[in-house]
Amino acid sequence: MKTSPLSLQNVSKSFGGKPAVEDVSFTVEPGQIIGFLGPNGAGKTTTLRMALGLIKPDSGTVKLFGEEPGEAAFGRIGFLPEERGLYKKQTARDSISHMARLNGMKKAESYQLADEMLDRYGLSEAKRKKNKDMSKGMAQKVQLLAAIAHDPEFHILDEPFSGLDPVNQQVLEGIVREIASRDRTIIFSTHVMEHAERLCDRIILMAAGRKVFDGTTEEALAQAPRRVVLASKDETLPEFVAPFSESVETKPDGSLVLTLKPKAQAHDILEKSVNDGLRLTRYEPARATLHEAFVALVGRDVVETMELEGEL
């Protein structure tokens, strides 16, 4: 049986008396892609730093590959920190080679690998370019390649998508999928729910330093309110849907957006309309999104604050 790459048990950390992470526990299983979600200040970066042993928790235990975080895990982890940067005067291939060599790779091998990676991810022309002369997106990709060049077992990527344009976000998604296809474990934090929804087997949601959800993407989506859009020429439609709906929103075109009660099912409405002879002109069960699950779990107030701060 493979050792868990990361396990946190009741981990807490405060800075200057202010709690940053409170009683967080989770275990990362080998081969999983985990989305680590939460607003700014939720404690994601602090948790990841504790996972790497860069900062010590005030209480609780952290195990990296079954041991205290530290040198035993050197070479087995690829870490992309939230704040980006490269040595300005280093070339792209030098940057990748340097990190690969720090992770135990031989010089010739590291340069060969750097060239291959840069070719594979469309950065051939940047090989001998100094980092200061590259665009932000290019530099960000080079840093990611430097973090993963040594093909680590466990990838910890802190906000890998932030600052990238949609094209490069897609490229990055491709990289994440490619890493996962080699049976590697990945945990990445993000604000962009769509990426997590598309990529992750598992979601860990943080808010105000606490873990508020930990489960599969489907389980997360199940937390989202279920909606269905209905329309009918029959004026009794609002009374007809009342037993199924927790809330009803009327659209300008007259259609109704129902948020279903916990035990109600969309097909029950369809079945009853057939039985009662109510003719529906529109019946569209809406697919729940992770964003909606997030809102349901964290609360509308928190989400509105985040939206105001541009985090969502």
Added chain:
Amino acid sequence: MSFLPKVDLRRTFLIARRDYLGYVKTWGFWLSFVTPILFGVIGFFAGNSDFDISPPRYETIIDETGQHEAGILARLDARYEARERATILAAATILPEDFRTELETTYDTRGKDAALDLLNDRSPGLASGLKPVERDLIFVDAPANTIEDLTPWLSETKTLMIDGKEQPLSGAVSIKTGETGEPVIAYWTTKFTNTQAENLVNGYFKDLAENDYLASGGLEAKALDTARKSAPEVETFDPTKSGDTEGSGQQVTMTDKIPFLAAGALAGLLWLNIFAGSYMLLTSMLEEKLNKLLEMMLASTRFAEIIFGKLIGVAALTLTAMAPYLIMGVVGVLYFIFFGPDKEIAEGLIAAFSAKMIIFLIIFFILGYVLYGAFFIALGALSSSMQDAQTLTTPIMLVMMAALIVVPIGLNNPDSPLITIASFIPFSAPFAAIISLPSDPPLWQLLLSTAWLALWCVIVISVASRIFRFGLLSGAGLEVVTNWFKRTVLRRKA
């Protein structure tokens, strides 16, 4: 528990290598590396070329009294002759003292040519390298008889023709007899920032006044000068040197003085190296922090490896930057030891660069650099901008400047208790220990000073590692320190 942090040598080397190459591969580094050499080469060629950075000034004297012009010109000639004498004697500085005395006597008794012949016989290389003293002030006949008539020349609307070339007249000295019979002197020029002629004429009239005063008492200035020259001079003896009871062999010579001078120079060089290295570490650390790359490296590297890697990389960089001077110094010392014409200097240099000096120089360079370097790394990690870094490093810079004071004190008074105390204060120990070496302090004192400094290095590295770790991960700058101070010392909410 290990006292020293564990480090992986390969990773430490890789970090050192990156730091070293990060600077060495830049144009700026090579520019500053080559610039002093370039200046040296330019200076050498300028010195050997006909290019004159200060062409001679042509001036004139209108002496209506008819009494002083010849005296002023004689004084100018005497000044250049004295300069020629000094040049010839200076060329012989590296030759033995006996020869220098003989050369001086020959010059004074038989004249310049005889002295040059003597020097040529002894060292043709030195004699042929001598260049004649060029006159930068030349008096010419006045092209007009009054200052008023000279104005076109002084304002350069008219020029002089000298040796087929047009030359400006830079100034004119006018000497008239005043109403009381005293001379009235005026100096006319448009280039009044140069005061050569003014000083010459002033000196002439002061001498004249002195001669008149001495003559009134029946004395002569020349006789006074001869009397002063014939006064006996103090000879210095060292009782610890072997010699007979009369003191023969115990005279203090250049051989005895050189180790002290060399120790002063080495202590100064050590300070310069440590200062340059520490400052480079600070900027390198700041660059690293602003790069935000360290956090990524920390997933595969120990803190201690980054600190040691930086210390080694920047030390190598400092030594590379200083290499031209170090090589020139070493070559110069070896030349004087093996091929130098003066045995006294060679012996002095051998004594100065003893095995003991070299070993302790290396030890104190390493320890001093580590001590200051670790401080600067920690301060660099706490800074988030160059302004932060400057504010934080000011106190340590002042300490470093204060530590330098041991060099002049040690040169003048090597046995000063201040030097002994300073060799046990970590910040001044490297310089104080080096400057005290020629006085032959007890070995236990040196070893104790080394051990004490080494202990401090370990403490400082340990503290610096914590500050480095905290500063790096806090991401903030100077406010981290002020907040800590408010919270911990002032017990106030930051």
